[in-house]
Amino acid sequence: MERSFISPVYNIRRVSIEKIRANTYNPNVTAPPELALLERSILEDGYTMPIVCYYNELEDTYEIVDGFHRYLVMKSSELIAKRENYSLPVSVINKSLENRIASTIRHNRARGTHSLELMKKIIQQLVDSGLSDQWIIKNIGMDKEELLRLKQLNGLASLFKDKDFSRSWEIDESL
Structure with missing residues (x-):
């Protein structure tokens, strides 16, 4: 194992948002509900992960390799930008354009998805702890429909206790 390599995450820089640029090759998109959730996460928890960038020494700018949506949240939320002093945490990788593109794709694809079984258990745990819908x-x-589906998949009457969740209609027998 090579001892001279040190992961970029051990050298985080505080970089002005004005020096950070989006790349032109990121195929990742985030739907508005997930972007709103990311904003809420940053509001509640702060930035917990750095933006991964390539430093362009000639232009004195940082090109995003991963973290575009965290950057976008700061650009669109004055509250967050002001709180963070208009700066983002950045880890820097020094790679060729081709390798930065590959890195962007690896970061995007490695995110994973939520397990339905684990989400069902989480919802059950939150409801059991007394938290409201x-x-x-x-x-x-989540939206109401997603929560309802997860509750239905759990099949536990306790998840619906004291809840009016039916959207059914009644037949008019006079017809």
């Missing part, structure tokens, strides 16, 4: 929807970033 409104709390779950707001803090987990």
